Amino acid sequence: MFKLNIFFIFVLIACALGIVTSQHTARKLFMELENEKGIERKLEVEWGRLQLEQSTLIMHGRIEQIAKENLNMTAPAASSIQIVSISNAEDRLNPKGIEP
Amino acid sequence: MIKIKPEIPQIKLSAWRSFLLLSLLVLGLVSLAGRAAYLQGMHHDFLQQKGELRYSRVVEMNADRGMITDRNGQILAISSPIASVYADPKVVKITLEQLKQLAGLLETSMVEIDDRIKRENSRFVYLKRQVVPDTAEKIMKLKIPGIFLSSESKRYYPESEFAAHVLGFTDINDEGQEGVERGWQESLAGELGSRRVIKDNKGRIIEDIENIRTPKQGQDLVLSIDRRIQYRAHVELKDAVKINKAKAGSVVVLDAQTGEILALTNLPAYNPNRRSTINNERIRNRALIDTFEPGSTLKPFTVAIAMEVGKVNADTVMQTSPGTLQVGRKTIRDVSNKGELTVAQVIQQSSNVGTAKIALSLESQTMWEMFNRSGFGMLTNSGFPGEASGILRPYNKWRTIEQATMSYGHGISTSLMQLARAYTIFASGGELKPISLLKQTMPVMGQRVISRHTALAMSRMLEMATKPGGTAPLAQISGYRVAGKTGTAHKLIDGQYANKCYISTFVGYAPASNPRLIIAVMIDEPSAGKYFGGAVAAPVFNKVMSGALRIMNIPPDAPANNVVTFTATPEMDEEG
Numbered sequence: 085m086f087k088l089n090i091f092f093i094f095v096l097i098a099c100a101l102g103i104v105t106s107q108h109t110a111r112k113l114f115m116e117l118e119n120e121k122g123i124e125r126k127l128e129v130e131w132g133r134l135q136l137e138q139s140t141l142i143m144h145g146r147i148e149q150i151a152k153e154n155l156n157m158t159a160p161a162a163s164s165i166q167i168v169s170i171s172n173a174e175d176r177l178n179p180k181g182i183e184p
Numbered sequence: 185m186i187k188i189k190p191e192i193p194q195i196k197l198s199a200w201r202s203f204l205l206l207s208l209l210v211l212g213l214v215s216l217a218g219r220a221a222y223l224q225g226m227h228h229d230f231l232q233q234k235g236e237l238r239y240s241r242v243v244e245m246n247a248d249r250g251m252i253t254d255r256n257g258q259i260l261a262i263s264s265p266i267a268s269v270y271a272d273p274k275v276v277k278i279t280l281e282q283l284k285q286l287a288g289l290l291e292t293s294m295v296e297i298d299d300r301i302k303r304e305n306s307r308f309v310y311l312k313r314q315v316v317p318d319t320a321e322k323i324m325k326l327k328i329p330g331i332f333l334s335s336e337s338k339r340y341y342p343e344s345e346f347a348a349h350v351l352g353f354t355d356i357n358d359e360g361q362e363g364v365e366r367g368w369q370e371s372l373a374g375e376l377g378s379r380r381v382i383k384d385n386k387g388r389i390i391e392d393i394e395n396i397r398t399p400k401q402g403q404d405l406v407l408s409i410d411r412r413i414q415y416r417a418h419v420e421l422k423d424a425v426k427i428n429k430a431k432a433g434s435v436v437v438l439d440a441q442t443g444e445i446l447a448l449t450n451l452p453a454y455n456p457n458r459r460s461t462i463n464n465e466r467i468r469n470r471a472l473i474d475t476f477e478p479g480s481t482l483k484p485f486t487v488a489i490a491m492e493v494g495k496v497n498a499d500t501v502m503q504t505s506p507g508t509l510q511v512g513r514k515t516i517r518d519v520s521n522k523g524e525l526t527v528a529q530v531i532q533q534s535s536n537v538g539t540a541k542i543a544l545s546l547e548s549q550t551m552w553e554m555f556n557r558s559g560f561g562m563l564t565n566s567g568f569p570g571e572a573s574g575i576l577r578p579y580n581k582w583r584t585i586e587q588a589t590m591s592y593g594h595g596i597s598t599s600l601m602q603l604a605r606a607y608t609i610f611a612s613g614g615e616l617k618p619i620s621l622l623k624q625t626m627p628v629m630g631q632r633v634i635s636r637h638t639a640l641a642m643s644r645m646l647e648m649a650t651k652p653g654g655t656a657p658l659a660q661i662s663g664y665r666v667a668g669k670t671g672t673a674h675k676l677i678d679g680q681y682a683n684k685c686y687i688s689t690f691v692g693y694a695p696a697s698n699p700r701l702i703i704a705v706m707i708d709e710p711s712a713g714k715y716f717g718g719a720v721a722a723p724v725f726n727k728v729m730s731g732a733l734r735i736m737n738i739p740p741d742a743p744a745n746n747v748v749t750f751t752a753t754p755e756m757d758e759e760g
Contacts, residue, residue, distance in 0.1 A: 111390040118389045125246070132264050139259040139342035144415035159734070163662070163744045 240393055241383050247374025248337060249358055250402035252351060252365075254411040255444075255623045259342060261351050261365070263358075266338040267320035268313040269331065276301045276330030285326055286311075289319050301330075313356060314338050339365075343411065345453045345461075346418045349469040350409055350445075350621070353456040362467060364407065364621065367569045374402035406623045408444035413437055416731040417447040421705075424724045425451045428710035434471035435706075435728060436604040440699040442628045443608060443617030445566070446732070448472075448601075472566065475574045475597040476706070479673030480534045480655075480717070481691050482593030484610060484642055487531055489554035490542045492638045498528045498645065504537040511585045516540045519754045532648040533753045534655050534670065536592045543591030544584070551587065552579035557633045558606040559616055560598050566621050574598040593671060600689075604704035607691050610646060610667070611699035614639035643667050647696045652750045659692055659722040660747045661730045663740035667699075668692020668725065670717030675709065685709050690721035694729055695741040703729050718752045 140146075151157040223231060252261040269290065278286070278301065287294040290312045300309050313336070315323070320333055339354045341347070352363020358373070360366035377399025382391040417435040425433045437447035454466040468474065490496045507521035518537045522529075530538035543551060555561070561576025575597045582590070589595045598606075601619065608617040608630065615630025634642075646667035650659045655670045671689035674681040688707045693699040705721040705728075714720055 111384075114392070115388055115390055129265055132262055135259050136262055136264060136340050136342060139262075142258070143342065144412050145346075145419070161662070165663070165744065167740060 236393075239382050239384075240380055242378050242380050242396065243389070245377035245379060245399040246335075247376050247399040247401050249339065249354070249374055250372045250404045252372070252405045252407060254407055254409045254414070255446075256410065257406070258411050260347055260407065260409070260411065261339055261341050263337040263339050265335055266314045267317065267333040268336050269311040269315060269320070269323055270334055271301045271309050271311055272307050272330045272332070273301050273303050273309060274307055274330075276328070278328050278330075282326055282328050286323065286328065286331075289323055289326075290315065339456075341456045343414070344457055345455045346415050346449070347409065347411070348453050348456050349450050349471075350407070350414070350448050351456065353462070363469065363568065364405065367567045367621075368405055371403045372405060375400035408439070408442075408446060408621055408623045409448070410446045410732075410735070412735045413728075413732045414447040414449060416735070417703075417728045418449040418453070420724050420727040420731075421449055421451055423727075424705075424707060424720065427712065428707060428714065428720050429712040430707045430720075431709040431711075432470055433705070433707045433724075434474075434600045435724065436471050436600050436704045437728065437732060438604050438608065438619060438702040438704075440608060440611040440693055440702045441617075442624050443605065443619045443630075444624055445601075445619055445621050446701070447728075469568065469570075470708075471600040471704075471706070472564075472568050472571045473599070475572050475599050476687050476708075477594050477596065477673045477676060478598050478603055478689065479593040479671035479687070480536075481603060481669050481671035481689050482596065482598075483531060483534065483539045483591065484646060484669055485554055485558055485606065486539055486543050486546075486551065486591040487527060487645070488610070488634055488638055488642045489550060490546055491527070491641060492554075492634045493546070493550060495545050496527045496542060498526065498641050500527045501525070502527060502530055502535075502538045502541055504530075504535050504541075507537065509537045509540055509588075511540070511544075511588045512583075514585050516588060528645045528648060529653070531642075531645040531669070532651075532654045534649070539591045540588040543588055546587075548579040548582045548587050551591070552576070552582075554633070555590075555596065557616065557631070558609060559602055560596060560606065562602075564599075564601050564605055564619050566601065566619055568621065571601075572599050574602055593673060597676075600704050600706045603689070603691055604702055607693060607702050607704070609633050610639050610642050611693040611702055612639075643696060643699075646692070650692070652748055653753060655716070655753050656690065656692075656718040656722045657748070657750050657752050658718060659690065659725050661694060661726060661733070662747050663742055663744045664694045664730075664733060664738075665696035665742045665746070666692055666694045666729070667696040668722070670722060672715060672717045684711075686715040688715055688717040688720040690717050690725045692722075692725050692729070694733065695738065697741040700736065700738050701729060701732055703732070716752065716754065 249263045251259060253259055283294050283297060287297055290297065292312065297311060300311060303309055311331070323331070324333060337358060339358070341351060341353070350363055352365040353361055354365050355361050360369040360372065365372065378396045380393040380396060381389045382393060384390050417437055421433050421435045424430070432451055434450045435447065436445065438444065439446055448471055450468065450470040452466045454461040491498070501524050504518060504522045504525050507518045509516040516536050518535050522533060522535055525533065525535055525538050527542070530542070555576050561574050563571055563573045586595050605616065605619050609615065612630060613636045614632055614634045616633050617628055617630040646669055647665060648654055649669055650656050650666045656668055659666050659668050669691055673687050675685035675687050677685065686709065688710055689705065691702070691704040693702040703725050705724045707720045710720045
């Protein structure tokens with residue numbers, strides 16, 4: 085009976101130590117998680133900033149100005165546009181009328 | 185020395201003394217056990233809480249305001265974190281050198297800062313709100329005790345003034361003040377959350393205890409606006425307002441099939457990124473909250489209902505000679521004596537006499553119902569704050585002359601948005617489409633107002649207005665068939681028609697064979713000589729429409745050489 089009790093005491097101590105270690109690991113992991121979350125948040129902020137930057141760069145007015153002034157581009161007049169209807173284009177691609 | 189063996193005294197102790205000692209010890213033990221049991225059992229919660237207070241902390245959880253994007257997912261408004269600098273006057277210790285540096289970084293005077301940090305009875309005072317991250321970093325590097333940063337978010341509007349009236353802006357506390365920011369405040373705004381955590385001695389969070397309040401992230405909002413069309417509309421409007429020396433102007437672009445607002449812009453405008461440019465005049469979203477007498481742009485509705493109830497058809501001949509019509513004591517005039525006109529020509533040439541004659545053949549109730557079902561005098565339910573409903577008076581109070589003038593848009597008031605929406609009837613084959621500022625994913629059900637047959641007939645007449653003999657040659661677009669109606673109205677100022685103040689409008693849609701876009705243009709008080717809707721507003725329509733058609737890749741429905749040069753039929757004289 086006495087031996088059994090001693091045995092159980094050791095089991096108990098082992099369990100207690102187990103709890104302590106697992107608690108410690110849990111906290112360590114949690115800390116890591118918090119860290120990662122912080123990074124996530126920072127990246128989100130960064131993403132927002134980049135989005136904002138992109139949005140400013142692709143402003144219609146800016147693109148128009150660059151196209152006109154730096155690249156000497158103009159919108160084509162309606163008379164210089166040839167409209168290709170889809171059915172015609174298909175006919176030309178498949179002159180023999182073979183199904184693709 | 186004589187050694188004396190000491191005699192150990194035999195002391196007899198009475199038994200009660202040891203008993204007393206024992207009982208004292210037992211008593212002490214019992215009282216300790218009792219105290220332990222008391223603390224452990226009865227005071228447990230209280231003590232546990234006290235203990236937790238030593239290591240647990242409540243931390244706030246951020247929630248961002250939602251983004252606003254256009255229909256293609258491009259950003260129109262976004263929140264970005266920014267720091268505010270504050271001081272705790274009780275703790276602040278600052279040297280003169282540091283004060284100088286700080287004032288330089290904050291771009292304020294040293295006196296101002298000094299004044300603030302010397303407010304003895306306060307423990308929190310803002311030195312400057314919303315400083316750029318770079319500056320914030322530099323301030324932290326100064327390491328002045330008692331000066332801290334707090335994290336806030338600032339709203340950015342990359343489109344600046346181009347979408348100002350649609351989006352509105354938020355105040356410094358992130359609350360929507362105007363436009364979409366205000367109308368959708370509830371869903372855009374996030375709610376801060378908080379949770380209880382355990383922190384270690386280095387201040388790191390090591391365990392979550394409980395969630396006190398889950399943060400609610402602000403929802404992103406996808407508007408129906410197309411950023412590119414919005415830009416085009418604003419630029420062209422700006423040009424027109426400048427050329428015509430106008431007081432103000434508005435442009436509304438609707439998707440003819442879904443009623444979505446693709447662009448909505450007004451002048452004067454402001455830059456929402458710069459608070460200093462905001463004032464009451466510039467803030468007005470005129471297209472939605474200002475009403476005006478629409479003038480001739482209302483004629484198609486009168487004629488359409490007359491056709492619908494079978495009073496006239498497109499080829500019915502109306503006698504407009506001698507160019508005037510006496511109703512009671514008032515005279516309705518045309519610019520000139522146009523003689524006999526078909527109903528189609530009445531619309532094409534915008535004859536007041538012809539329209540009034542048609543109107544007088546109708547019951548006032550029939551006419552009222554048409555206007556009412558076209559949405560005049562009723563809110564558009566766009567969700568936009570402060571929207572105006574316009575005025576459509578009840579038909580049983582109409583006098584004959586009022587019925588006559590109302591037929592060509594006087595004695596009734598409407599916002600530009602209502603006018604644009606009403607034209608969905610002709611563009612969609614007889615249905616009034618509900619308008620929306622949010623992108624629609626489901627097909628939109630309209631409300632039938634007139635039959636398809638009548639709507640198509642009216643559409644043909646409206647197309648004639650841009651053809652030779654019509655009032656709007658400048659609305660023609662190369663490669664597309666365009667339908668539309670000009671309007672020029674004397675401006676009502678304090679209930680009186682102002683002599684030389686006009687409002688020029690044009691409402692039209694294209695491609696006429698299968699309408700995709702409706703554009704309404706309003707120019708307020710053009711004062712550079714020209715004031716006809718066909719000369720002032722139609723060119724804006726033309727430029728915005730051709731740009732938008734290209735942007736949306738809408739196939740042409742006419743040959744490229746369809747534009748004909750001709751002189752516009754004048755639509756009104758000095759009398760209106």
